[in-house]
Amino acid sequence: MVSEDERFELRVKFTKKGGLKYISHLDLARTVRSAFLRARLPVWYTLGFNPHPKFNFSLPLSVGTSSECEFMDIMLTEKLDGSKVTEMLNAAFPPDLRVTDAYYPTTKFSQIGWAEYELDITSPYASDELAGRILDALDGDINIVKKSKSGMKPMNIAPYVRNASCTFADGKLIFRVLLSCGENTFVNPKYLIDHLEEALPTEFADADYTTCRTQVYYDDGVTVFT
Amino acid sequence: MRIPEKILKKVEKPGRYVGGEWGQVIKDKKDVNVRFAFCFPDTYEIGMSNLGVRILYDIMNKIPDVWCERAYAPWTDMEDYMRANDIPLWAIESSDELREFDIVGFTLQYELCYTSVLNMLNLAKIPLLSADRGADSPIVVCGGPCAYNAEPMADFVDIFIIGEGEYAMTDLIDEYRKYKSGMSKEDFLHEAAKIEGFYVPSMYTVEYNPDGTIKRYVPKYDDVPMKIKKRIVADMDKSPFPENLVMPYIETVQDRIVLEVYRGCIRGCRFCQAGMTYRPVREKTVETLNEQAKKLAENTGYDEITLSSLSISDYSCIDHLTDEMLKWTDDRKISLSLPSLRVNSFTKELMDKISTVRTGGITFAPEAGTQRLRDVINKNITKEELLRACHVAFAGGKTQVKLYFMQGLPTETDEDLDGILELSRDVIEEFYHTPERMKRTPQVTLSTACFIPKPFTPFQWEAQCDYDELIRRQRYVVSQNNDRRIKYNYHNAAVSRIEAVFARGDRKLCAVLSEAARRGMRLDSWEEFFDYEQWLDVFAAVGIDPAFYANREFGEDEWLPWDVIDVGVSKEFLLRERHNAHAGKTTVSCAEKCSGCGANKLGGECTWCPKTKDSN
Numbered sequence: 001m002v003s004e005d006e007r008f009e010l011r012v013k014f015t016k017k018g019g020l021k022y023i024s025h026l027d028l029a030r031t032v033r034s035a036f037l038r039a040r041l042p043v044w045y046t047l048g049f050n051p052h053p054k055f056n057f058s059l060p061l062s063v064g065t066s067s068e069c070e071f072m073d074i075m076l077t078e079k080l081d082g083s084k085v086t087e088m089l090n091a092a093f094p095p096d097l098r099v100t101d102a103y104y105p106t107t108k109f110s111q112i113g114w115a116e117y118e119l120d121i122t123s124p125y126a127s128d129e130l131a132g133r134i135l136d137a138l139d140g141d142i143n144i145v146k147k148s149k150s151g152m153k154p155m156n157i158a159p160y161v162r163n164a165s166c167t168f169a170d171g172k173l174i175f176r177v178l179l180s181c182g183e184n185t186f187v188n189p190k191y192l193i194d195h196l197e198e199a200l201p202t203e204f205a206d207a208d209y210t211t212c213r214t215q216v217y218y219d220d221g222v223t224v225f226t
Numbered sequence: 227m228r229i230p231e232k233i234l235k236k237v238e239k240p241g242r243y244v245g246g247e248w249g250q251v252i253k254d255k256k257d258v259n260v261r262f263a264f265c266f267p268d269t270y271e272i273g274m275s276n277l278g279v280r281i282l283y284d285i286m287n288k289i290p291d292v293w294c295e296r297a298y299a300p301w302t303d304m305e306d307y308m309r310a311n312d313i314p315l316w317a318i319e320s321s322d323e324l325r326e327f328d329i330v331g332f333t334l335q336y337e338l339c340y341t342s343v344l345n346m347l348n349l350a351k352i353p354l355l356s357a358d359r360g361a362d363s364p365i366v367v368c369g370g371p372c373a374y375n376a377e378p379m380a381d382f383v384d385i386f387i388i389g390e391g392e393y394a395m396t397d398l399i400d401e402y403r404k405y406k407s408g409m410s411k412e413d414f415l416h417e418a419a420k421i422e423g424f425y426v427p428s429m430y431t432v433e434y435n436p437d438g439t440i441k442r443y444v445p446k447y448d449d450v451p452m453k454i455k456k457r458i459v460a461d462m463d464k465s466p467f468p469e470n471l472v473m474p475y476i477e478t479v480q481d482r483i484v485l486e487v488y489r490g491c492i493r494g495c496r497f498c499q500a501g502m503t504y505r506p507v508r509e510k511t512v513e514t515l516n517e518q519a520k521k522l523a524e525n526t527g528y529d530e531i532t533l534s535s536l537s538i539s540d541y542s543c544i545d546h547l548t549d550e551m552l553k554w555t556d557d558r559k560i561s562l563s564l565p566s567l568r569v570n571s572f573t574k575e576l577m578d579k580i581s582t583v584r585t586g587g588i589t590f591a592p593e594a595g596t597q598r599l600r601d602v603i604n605k606n607i608t609k610e611e612l613l614r615a616c617h618v619a620f621a622g623g624k625t626q627v628k629l630y631f632m633q634g635l636p637t638e639t640d641e642d643l644d645g646i647l648e649l650s651r652d653v654i655e656e657f658y659h660t661p662e663r664m665k666r667t668p669q670v671t672l673s674t675a676c677f678i679p680k681p682f683t684p685f686q687w688e689a690q691c692d693y694d695e696l697i698r699r700q701r702y703v704v705s706q707n708n709d710r711r712i713k714y715n716y717h718n719a720a721v722s723r724i725e726a727v728f729a730r731g732d733r734k735l736c737a738v739l740s741e742a743a744r745r746g747m748r749l750d751s752w753e754e755f756f757d758y759e760q761w762l763d764v765f766a767a768v769g770i771d772p773a774f775y776a777n778r779e780f781g782e783d784e785w786l787p788w789d790v791i792d793v794g795v796s797k798e799f800l801l802r803e804r805h806n807a808h809a810g811k812t813t814v815s816c817a818e819k820c821s822g823c824g825a826n827k828l829g830g831e832c833t834w835c836p837k838t839k840d841s842n
Contacts, residue, residue: 019244
């Protein structure tokens with residue numbers, strides 16, 4: 001048996017914005033992998049026939065959604081300072097991918113329970129009044145059809161949606177909401193948009209929107225995950 | 227980003243359109259005097275893999291006041307949204323519209339991209355015809371392998387760059403600066419036509435004979451050349467090669483470092499255009515290559531390097547190069563790969579060294595089924611060499627071999643088609659004669675392409691088989707194959723026929739392309755969009771017989787549409803080689819003896835060409 005090298009798991013917090021939000025998880029992983037080589041980061045490689053660096057992302061992020069708080073855990077062979085790793089990675093990452101923090105974690109990704117999203121909605125109908133109707137549309141059951149590997153599944157996601165707020169400012173609607181990240185209760189913000197498009201077809205016909213994940217919380221939905 | 231979010235959210239692979247990759251060049255517009263849009267008339271995934279684009283993007287962006295950006299053909303879903311929402315085609319880096327650029331350049335990698343070039347101009351709202359583009363439109367230039375005979379594109383293109391672009395692009399930009407400082411477009415094109423390697427089609431009028439063949443080319447001015455000489459890079463070691471690449475987010479066709487080892491080919495297969503047009507052979511030294519590879523690996527973070535050339539195993543220092551590179555690539559978990567191998571260079575040592583050879587499939591290209599036909603095409607490999615190489619592969623644990631052939635080659639008979647299957651059966655036999663073989667059933671996959679006569683090859687005068695005959699020969703092989711261990715794949719004969727038409731086309735085909743563009747045809751290199759019936763209909767509509775170009779034997783004394791280009795290799799040599807082919811006589815490689823092709827007159831530091839060595 002080959003003895004395993006000493007290795008250190010480091011948590012990297014990063015933002016994913018601009019054009020990069022249209023890049024899938026798999027493609028992000030390839031980008032990160034090449035950045036490790038560019039940065040000459042002492043990453044640990046798996047043993048075996050096809051050695052590769054090991055890293056995990058915290059949560060899935062839909063293509064088209066940007067994020068201010070993504071996490072990945074990476075494995076190093078040297079216990080470098082977080083600030084040093086931040087510097088090395090930022091020099092090697094494309095501009096739309098920025099490391100905001102790096103530290104040796106004491107928690108697990110499975111402890112994440114909720115994520116907060118901000119949707120900026122532009123619509124010719126945007127107004128204070130529409131903001132109110134959007135919140136009304138989310139009051140009560142929110143029945144959606146969830147696509148999964150096993151097929152289409154009708155589901156009421158209302159229990160997994162919290163703290164929805166909507167304001168009208170500078171000609172656009174700013175909609176904030178907390179959505180569950182549980183393994184079987186993960187709510188994609190797309191479901192809410194679909195629901196709103198159905199409930200308010202005229203107002204959403206010409207609407208365009210951006211989605212951003214702004215914060216991640218523990219199970220309680222209050223304490224910020226680190 | 228100018229593309230509305232709601233469109234990006236709906237299209238397939240939005241990563242194709244957003245840019246922002248590591249290594250892309252962003253400049254401040256106020257420091258920029260010349261803006262160049264480098265367009266690839268196919269999808270992002272294909273265009274991002276092109277080595278020529280990588281080299282020229284780097285060269286142009288190294289000039290401080292020049293900004294070279296990229297543009298690709300949108301996929302049809304995006305095209306529909308663009309047309310519905312009136313969004314003109316834009317360049318990736320700045321998101322600015324193509325029509326705002328100074329120069330719009332296309333690389334012509336294959337004939338079937340012509341419709342996509344026109345569709346991209348149309349999407350960019352740039353007038354298609356050169357004559358319709360005034361001072362407020364960009365200059366449209368084209369280069370790449372098809373520029374050697376792009377007469378079917380003559381009406382649409384202002385300038386063709388003939389040959390290698392490394393130094394030609396700077397000449398183009400310098401000339402453009404003069405144009406911008408006050409010169410008519412006509413004067414600019416006239417001046418450009420005098421630069422070596424610059425073919426300005428509007429500077430020549432073409433006269434035809436009553437039978438439709440070309441009578442002659444008449445230059446518009448006395449001081450534009452009768453023949454445009456191909457540009458080459460004399461010294462490959464000093465030739466600019468990028469130290470950085472744009473790193474695509476989404477997976478591309480060649481998602482790795484492509485290290486160009488040398489240009490040209492010493493072999494002289496008589497059907498091969500690249501083998502002739504890239505002459506004379508010029509190598510880089512091991513030191514240069516190792517240095518370039520190291521820098522690229524450091525700067526890009528790619529973990530795979532492909533050693534690229536027309537016939538990589540003919541590189542005179544291939545063992546030394548791979549040894550030097552393996553000294554550092556293994557440590558950095560970088561793998562080496564080779565694109566194609568000749569059977570005589572396939573050895574156990576190589577198999578152990580090169581990871582893709584170790585893990586991937588094995589492909590050889592005998593090209594023809596019998597020794598007679600292999601002699602005709604000058605593919606100088608024997609059955610014994612092929613079986614020896616397969617033996618090595620089988621002993622090394624392989625059970626599958628892919629074999630490439632061409633069908634419809636000049637002088638081909640059904641006996642040669644039988645030979646394809648016989649050779650495949652011999653390979654299967656060889657498997658059972660390999661004591662170290664795996665305990666599995668062997669598999670031979672045959673892939674056959676249809677022969678397409680190409681300009682600047684000894685076969686440039688040959689007729690392509692009629693369409694029905696191509697189909698018959700494919701069906702014949704299907705009917706003769708009763709071995710389940712032999713799998714037979716063949717190319718679409720209709721695609722090959724249209725390719726043949728445009729490969730040997732003249733300016734009369736501009737009308738065909740105009741009509742194709744009017745009908746919105748594009749992405750013809752994609753099987754799902756290629757529509758043979760539609761093409762035949764287009765030819766009929768403009769009154770042009772495709773058989774005149776594809777299925778006619780061109781006269782040896784005929785003025786060929788590409789005779790206006792001097793590619794280095796002489797017409798006399800090509801003719802001699804054609805006659806050798808029909809006499810079944812082979813010609814040895816440049817390494818053994820100079821066959822007098824004429825390319826040495828272009829100069830260049832090269833290893834193999836004895837004549838050039840003498841003159842240096």
